[in-house]
Amino acid sequence: MVKLAAKCILAGDPTVGKTALAQIFRSDGAHFQKNYTLTTGVDLVVKTVPVPDTVDSVELFILDSAGKELFSEMLDKLWESPNVLCLVYDVTSEQSFTNCSKWLEKARSQIPGTVLPGVLVGNKTDLAGRRVVESAQARAWALGQGLEYFETSVKEMENYEAPFHCLAKQFHHLYREKLEVFHALV
Amino acid sequence: MRKVDLCLSSEGTEVILATSSDEKHPPENIIDGNPETFWTTTGMFPQEFIICFHKHVRIERLVIQSYFVRTLRIEKSTSKEPVDFEQWVERDLVHTEGQLQNEEIVARDGHATYLRFIIVSAFDHFASVHSVSAEGIAVSNLS
Numbered sequence: 001m002v003k004l005a006a007k008c009i010l011a012g013d014p015t016v017g018k019t020a021l022a023q024i025f026r027s028d029g030a031h032f033q034k035n036y037t038l039t040t041g042v043d044l045v046v047k048t049v050p051v052p053d054t055v056d057s058v059e060l061f062i063l064d065s066a067g068k069e070l071f072s073e074m075l076d077k078l079w080e081s082p083n084v085l086c087l088v089y090d091v092t093s094e095q096s097f098t099n100c101s102k103w104l105e106k107a108r109s110q111i112p113g114t115v116l117p118g119v120l121v122g123n124k125t126d127l128a129g130r131r132v133v134e135s136a137q138a139r140a141w142a143l144g145q146g147l148e149y150f151e152t153s154v155k156e157m158e159n160y161e162a163p164f165h166c167l168a169k170q171f172h173h174l175y176r177e178k179l180e181v182f183h184a185l186v
Numbered sequence: 187m188r189k190v191d192l193c194l195s196s197e198g199t200e201v202i203l204a205t206s207s208d209e210k211h212p213p214e215n216i217i218d219g220n221p222e223t224f225w226t227t228t229g230m231f232p233q234e235f236i237i238c239f240h241k242h243v244r245i246e247r248l249v250i251q252s253y254f255v256r257t258l259r260i261e262k263s264t265s266k267e268p269v270d271f272e273q274w275v276e277r278d279l280v281h282t283e284g285q286l287q288n289e290e291i292v293a294r295d296g297h298a299t300y301l302r303f304i305i306v307s308a309f310d311h312f313a314s315v316h317s318v319s320a321e322g323i324a325v326s327n328l329s
Contacts, residue, residue, distance in 0.1 A: 002228055003228065004228045004229040007230055061230070081231065081307070083230065114310055171311075175228070175229075178311070182226060185284070185286050185314075186222045186316065
């Protein structure tokens with residue numbers, strides 16, 4: 001049995017629901033933040049997630065940092081040595097989806113030459129009438145970038161756990177791969 | 187006096203702390219004299235382990251076999267308890283694709299009762315330590 005630890009960076013434009021997603025995950029769906037507050041610094045959510053079909057688990061250290069450009073200089077320090085990435089956009093905002101490539105690049109540049117497992121999360125699916133980014137389009141882009149794709153409605157508490165469980169699974173998989181590498185050395 | 191490998195569990199040496207633990211790859215693997223077995227970190231850095239000699243030793247040469255370790259800091263203590271560690275060595279290692287990093291340190295002032303190894307950063311999400319050996323002499327027992 002092993003308990004892994006992973007630094008998870010939560011990235012995406014302001015107001016896409018990064019903090020709401022992190023908080024609802026932290027509280028197991030007990031806490032949906034109705035009022036918006038701009039994240040200016042950073043919040044840390046720590047939660048242990050079991051890895052399916054194993055006795056292992058991953059303790060996720062989710063770094064919820066500001067999405068606003070204004071604070072982007074701080075990110076370089078906060079985002080140092082990430083292990084996994086949770087990239088969030090708002091399905092009713094084309095801009096927030098387009099900017100995902102920028103966020104992804106910034107995250108990956110933190111650990112050049114090393115794989116950064118990640119997920120893309122389309123949030124606010126409850127606003128169906130205002131949706132502008134289609135699932136197929138987002139999924140195709142995610143796939144091309146090696147990210148797994150999820151859609152959530154944090155407001156309706158739908159599917160908010162799946163992205164994190166997937167990250168835990170991917171990180172655990174990576175660990176298993178490295179063990180093979182270590183074994184093969186001698 | 188006889189020069190021996192001071193970092194062997196068979197000589198009474200112990201790893202008394204490690205910040206990561208996978209039951210299948212425990213820190214004892216570092217001092218079992220077998221480079222095939224290893225201790226692995228399990229995510230995020232820094233990570234550390236402390237080796238206790240249970241006696242006063244003077245280390246002349248230290249060899250660390252590892253993989254994916256980038257910055258390694260070694261502190262030592264000459265106390266009876268694992269306290270009052272002082273900075274001893276700091277090294278930036280080179281990544282050696284597909285083979286163990288074999289870092290040799292010729293020690294100055296190698297008097298110690300405990301060694302603390304801190305993996306400050308790594309070349310990947312995880313790093314492994316396969317063996318630590320310390321050539322030197324046992325000076326005296328802890329009184």
